[in-house]
Amino acid sequence: xxxxxxxxxxxxxxxxxxxxxxxxxxxxxxxxxxxxxxxxxxxxxxxxxxxxxxxxxxxxxxxxxxxxxxxxxxxxxxxxxxxxxxxxxxxxxxxxxxxxxxxxxxxxxxxxxxxxxxxxxxxxxxxxxxxxxxxxxxxxxxxxxxxxxxxxxxxxxxxxxxxxxxxxxxxxxxxxxxxxxxxxxxxxxxxxxxxxxxxxxxxxxxxxxxxxxxxxxxxxxxxxxxxxxxxxxxxxxxxxxxxxxxxxxxxxxxxxxxxxxxxxxxxxxxxxxx
Amino acid sequence: xxxxxxxxxxxxxxxxxxxxxxxxxxxxxxxxxxxxxxxxxxxxxxxxxxxxxxxxxxxxxxxxxxxxxxxxxxxxxxxxxxxxxxxxxxxxxxxxxxxxxxxxxxxxxxxxxxxxxxxxxxxxxxxxxxxxxxxxxxxxxxxxxxxxxxxxxxxxxxxxxxxxxxxxxxxxxxxxxxxxxxxxxxxxxxxxxxxxxxxxxxxxxxxxxxxxxxxxxxxxxxxxxxxxxxxxxxxxxxxxxxxxxxxxxxxxxxxxxxxxxxxxxxxxxxxxxxxxxxxxxxxxxxxxxxxxxxxxxxxxxxxxxxxxxxxxxxxxxxxxxxxxxxxxxxxxxxxxxxxxxxxxxxxxxxxxxxxxxxxxxxxxxxxxxxxxxxxxxxxxxxxxxxxxxxxxxxxxxxxxx
Numbered sequence: 001x002x003x004x005x006x007x008x009x010x011x012x013x014x015x016x017x018x019x020x021x022x023x024x025x026x027x028x029x030x031x032x033x034x035x036x037x038x039x040x041x042x043x044x045x046x047x048x049x050x051x052x053x054x055x056x057x058x059x060x061x062x063x064x065x066x067x068x069x070x071x072x073x074x075x076x077x078x079x080x081x082x083x084x085x086x087x088x089x090x091x092x093x094x095x096x097x098x099x100x101x102x103x104x105x106x107x108x109x110x111x112x113x114x115x116x117x118x119x120x121x122x123x124x125x126x127x128x129x130x131x132x133x134x135x136x137x138x139x140x141x142x143x144x145x146x147x148x149x150x151x152x153x154x155x156x157x158x159x160x161x162x163x164x165x166x167x168x169x170x171x172x173x174x175x176x177x178x179x180x181x182x183x184x185x186x187x188x189x190x191x192x193x194x195x196x197x198x199x200x201x202x203x204x205x206x207x208x209x210x211x212x213x214x215x216x217x218x219x220x221x222x223x224x225x226x227x228x229x230x231x232x233x234x235x236x237x238x239x240x241x242x243x244x245x246x247x248x249x250x251x252x253x254x255x256x257x258x259x260x261x262x263x264x265x266x267x268x269x270x271x272x273x274x
Numbered sequence: 275x276x277x278x279x280x281x282x283x284x285x286x287x288x289x290x291x292x293x294x295x296x297x298x299x300x301x302x303x304x305x306x307x308x309x310x311x312x313x314x315x316x317x318x319x320x321x322x323x324x325x326x327x328x329x330x331x332x333x334x335x336x337x338x339x340x341x342x343x344x345x346x347x348x349x350x351x352x353x354x355x356x357x358x359x360x361x362x363x364x365x366x367x368x369x370x371x372x373x374x375x376x377x378x379x380x381x382x383x384x385x386x387x388x389x390x391x392x393x394x395x396x397x398x399x400x401x402x403x404x405x406x407x408x409x410x411x412x413x414x415x416x417x418x419x420x421x422x423x424x425x426x427x428x429x430x431x432x433x434x435x436x437x438x439x440x441x442x443x444x445x446x447x448x449x450x451x452x453x454x455x456x457x458x459x460x461x462x463x464x465x466x467x468x469x470x471x472x473x474x475x476x477x478x479x480x481x482x483x484x485x486x487x488x489x490x491x492x493x494x495x496x497x498x499x500x501x502x503x504x505x506x507x508x509x510x511x512x513x514x515x516x517x518x519x520x521x522x523x524x525x526x527x528x529x530x531x532x533x534x535x536x537x538x539x540x541x542x543x544x545x546x547x548x549x550x551x552x553x554x555x556x557x558x559x560x561x562x563x564x565x566x567x568x569x570x571x572x573x574x575x576x577x578x579x580x581x582x583x584x585x586x587x588x589x590x591x592x593x594x595x596x597x598x599x600x601x602x603x604x605x606x607x608x609x610x611x612x613x614x615x616x617x618x619x620x621x622x623x624x625x626x627x628x629x630x631x632x633x634x635x636x637x638x639x640x641x642x643x644x645x646x647x648x649x650x651x652x653x654x655x656x657x658x659x660x661x662x663x664x665x666x667x668x669x670x671x672x673x674x675x
Binding site: 098103107271 | 289347348349350351363365367368371372374376377381385388389390391392394
């Protein structure tokens with residue numbers, strides 16, 4: 001049985017696997033790490049064209065920052081989303097992609113998921129630095145808010161780890177978890193205020209004659225809360241509500257505990273099934 | 275003596291799926307996971323391995339020996355039973371596991387080392403030794419995808435062997451690299467043995483296991499057949515793998531398909547008479563009397579001379595020296611003429627065999643078919659198994675030539 005101490009003891013291994021991920025990601029490509037920045041930038045250009053230019057979605061004016069820029073508004077939500085999506089995908093491939101290792105060497109298997117997520121946290125942080133520079137250029141004095149951003153990043157990382165641990169091991173036993181997840185992620189992308197402002201979501205909606213408190217239900221989604229927290233700290237330059245942060249913390253810790261438990265329960269036969 | 279590994283009532287079964295079910299839909303429809311049959315790869319096996327010994331796991335393919343090794347290495351988790359290990363365990367199941375082709379040898383050394391349980395500091399301290407042992411000083415900053423397979427394996431082995439475990443588990447990876455590297459590997463194993471490490475080996479190379487191991491466990495269809503001193507257990511195994519065996523009148527073991535047989539093995543001395551003993555340095559002829567039931571194309575005769583402890587001294591056959599006739603029929607004899615037989619005094623056994631040209635199909639195999647003694651002669655040596663007929667010179671009393 002893997003113990004927590006064993007995972008902590010394998011931190012050198014975790015770090016080396018993280019380095020392997022990072023070093024190998026853009027090897028052999030001429031632009032190398034520039035790709036990790038070009039990717040979100042190209043998405044921003046495309047989405048800005050579609051949503052801002054064609055559909056004429058007006059970005060909300062940042063309060064109290066006074067910022068009014070769709071591309072920056074989009075980036076503040078898109079980067080955290082990309083981190084979430086990439087870490088879930090990375091986790092689902094973490095055990096399967098390393099089957100050779102799992103079958104031949106013993107080490108705490110959690111390490112594979114942790115290092116997959118860790119390498120993406122590092123990428124995410126680099127992207128956030130670039131975003132911070134952009135924010136400064138457009139006149140948002142984001143520097144005092146960066147510690148707050150870091151706190152949200154930590155909470156989101158715990159969230160991603162929990163979901164990642166669970167999905168990684170489930171995907172070993174049922175390969176269609178990853179196909180299911182690609183649909184779920186597609187739905188979740190539009191169920192969060194990434195490409196549109198949250199004020200577009202009506203408080204109530206009547207579906208099949210039943211009136212639902214849509215606004216409240218919508219806000220129960222932790223991803224919505226994450227996006228709003230990042231936007232508050234970076235776009236609006238104000239503290240996210242404390243209740244929201246506590247809500248996210250509770251979600252993340254619960255998900256992590258559940259993910260860890262599921263992983264432990266199912267990891268026993270991973271070397272046979274992978 | 276302290277126990278390094280204790281295996282108690284270990285059972286490991288695999289699920290053989292009738293129809294592999296890896297979809298949620300099928301699971302929901304069947305309301306359970308796919309039907310499967312349990313296959314007991316390891317079935318209620320118990321034994322103990324004393325610390326500081328070299329232990330072999332032998333058995334046919336599918337006997338569960340590799341599964342058991344993986345259970346000891348904690349890669350697989352047994353359903354029932356417990357395995358206790360004392361000290362740091364390192365498994366050599368695959369060399370260079372986790373190497374990333376795009377990364378340099380240096381990066382991969384750190385990566386692979388940490389996979390095998392070394393901390394960064396420990397790798398720092400051993401790095402030069404690892405590179406030196408692998409003989410890759412010039413290439414350590416080259417991506418491993420540009421390595422030859424020999425270089426790849428050498429680096430992998432070098433890292434694994436430098437993990438410095440208390441217990442080393444090895445699965446048939448000994449036969450790697452060129453001859454020079456293999457010798458380095460064998461030396462390293464002996465070194466580990468002498469420094470009191472416990473080594474567990476799974477291998478088909480029974481000859482090397484016989485010399486390498488103190489004790490051996492023989493597995494058959496997942497069950498423990500025998501455990502004990504290596505020579506005894508391996509001989510039992512060798513005799514068992516051939517189903518058409520029979521015990522001849524002298525208690526030796528014999529198998530083969532019998533299209534041709536070796537009726538008799540004789541030892542002929544210098545005066546042309548059959549004998550059972552001679553002196554070191556005497557000329558001697560080993561004669562195999564054969565009888566073919568049908569004409570056999572290109573039959574290969576072989577002889578092995580072994581000590582009673584099971585060390586094979588020599589194993590010549592007619593194919594190696596290109597002495598294979600196109601066809602043989604009826605009865606006749608084949609001689610191996612040895613001008614000066616330099617075996618030191620002791621008792622030896624001759625195993626005689628008659629194979630087809632591919633040396634995979636046995637017509638007749640007579641294990642330990644003939645026993646003979648060697649007495650003191652010239653050269654008058656007595657240690658080891660063979661005299662090299664050297665002469666002392668320099669500040670000694672020169673031997674008369």
